[in-house]
Amino acid sequence: MKMSDLVEINYRLLAVLPRLGINIGFGEKTVSRICRETGVDPAAFILICNMYSYQGYMPTEEALEAADPQSVLKYLHNSHSFYVEDNFRELECLMDRLVAPCSASQKKIILDFFDGYRKEVENHFDYEEQVFFPYVDSVMKGKGPGDYSAAKFEENHSNIEEKLDDLKNIVMKYLPPVCSPRLANDVLYAVFSLSEDLEKHTNIENLVLVPMVNRMENKKEA
Amino acid sequence: MTVFLIMPSRIMARGIEGVFHDLGEFKVEGIVSDISSREEAMLKNMSVDAIIVDPAVFAHSSRGNVKHFISEYTDAPVVAFPSMLMDDESARQYDAVLNLYDSPAEIIHKLRTAVSAPKDNASADGSELSSREKDILICVAKGLINKEIADLYNISIHTVITHRRNITRKTGIKTVAGLTVYALLNNLIDPSSVE
Numbered sequence: 108m109k110m111s112d113l114v115e116i117n118y119r120l121l122a123v124l125p126r127l128g129i130n131i132g133f134g135e136k137t138v139s140r141i142c143r144e145t146g147v148d149p150a151a152f153i154l155i156c157n158m159y160s161y162q163g164y165m166p167t168e169e170a171l172e173a174a175d176p177q178s179v180l181k182y183l184h185n186s187h188s189f190y191v192e193d194n195f196r197e198l199e200c201l202m203d204r205l206v207a208p209c210s211a212s213q214k215k216i217i218l219d220f221f222d223g224y225r226k227e228v229e230n231h232f233d234y235e236e237q238v239f240f241p242y243v244d245s246v247m248k249g250k251g252p253g254d255y256s257a258a259k260f261e262e263n264h265s266n267i268e269e270k271l272d273d274l275k276n277i278v279m280k281y282l283p284p285v286c287s288p289r290l291a292n293d294v295l296y297a298v299f300s301l302s303e304d305l306e307k308h309t310n311i312e313n314l315v316l317v318p319m320v321n322r323m324e325n326k327k328e329a
Numbered sequence: 330m331t332v333f334l335i336m337p338s339r340i341m342a343r344g345i346e347g348v349f350h351d352l353g354e355f356k357v358e359g360i361v362s363d364i365s366s367r368e369e370a371m372l373k374n375m376s377v378d379a380i381i382v383d384p385a386v387f388a389h390s391s392r393g394n395v396k397h398f399i400s401e402y403t404d405a406p407v408v409a410f411p412s413m414l415m416d417d418e419s420a421r422q423y424d425a426v427l428n429l430y431d432s433p434a435e436i437i438h439k440l441r442t443a444v445s446a447p448k449d450n451a452s453a454d455g456s457e458l459s460s461r462e463k464d465i466l467i468c469v470a471k472g473l474i475n476k477e478i479a480d481l482y483n484i485s486i487h488t489v490i491t492h493r494r495n496i497t498r499k500t501g502i503k504t505v506a507g508l509t510v511y512a513l514l515n516n517l518i519d520p521s522s523v524e
Contacts (some may be wrong), residue, residue: 212520216513223506273507276500281514 109133110141117160122304126185127152127178148175154315155182159307166315176247176319180240183316186308187232194301195225201294205278208285217277224270231267235312243316246323257320264313271302330444331358333375333405335368336383338412341429345381345410348433355379355440362386372402373461374484376491378444381408381427384415396422401460404495406443456499463517465492469505470512471522 110133128145142149151174206214239260275298342360349355358377361368384392396407406424425443468478479486512518
């Protein structure tokens, strides 16, 4: 299958590709050729695309066995950078413009809330980057599990959706009337799509990466 | 399930208690014979499944707004049990109307239907915050914890949690930070009180 046909099927995959180092300008190249050229494991690529495209998709044991955890890890790691550098920055610009006509105190209230949300998510990412991902890396390299485990990660995997949901409600329902409805719509589109994207991201962590790590941990103990 | 009675007639209140006693399922949580500030305070602190009210408690001119008045304090369905004739127009505001000649089974049936009916979200009243919910929201926004709010208003923590759940259901806002933004944008609190 051609990569361009894949995007034709689900254009939202356009968000996934750059996180795997795949850039547009595919020409007539097939998915497998592009994967080979960019060093992405094709089985992991298909698994991620399925997780991203189908609500409630549960990966099969075979799919988890076949996919390379390194590629999944790369995807998740790069996603974090995209969220922080692209999505949050874009949303911040939109929010700044949205609340520009508000009173100074209203502006501060709303922007402080957004800032609080952003910091919370960044902390969440930092934990994954500094604790969980290095652990996964060491398990992949065949080191013993030590005293950390994927189970511990699941325990600490906090909910980062609530505040984004609140932001959605605040913008949709309680914004001061001086704000531009057009800009409010732009913010809402961005928030809804970010929220969907984050949900898929969390699913890939919980339903793909964690089971993969469990499998490796068990092998080591056996 | 618990029911709060607002009725001046002792004999009618006793009658309801008797029906509940015989048939189980419902229980009278409190009875007041009038609506003064003391009773209003009681109503505020109550978390019951239904309110039964005799419209005779209210002055004739305000009888059209009984449901509205009570829903300021609670989300529970309001059932009328009139001791005198009531016009159809004012009967319509209630979630159910009991009749002096209803059989005990009928009374239970009407209450059960009123309690299980989906909350009337179509009307603005069902989704606007009540004044008590606003009080609680202000406390939450100011950073008080449930225990402190319970002590402040002399209500149980359970009641505070019920109010908070309703606030979240109505506004769609779950986090304390989000509720603070709501309170500030709606001018319920002063920005200086949350610094």
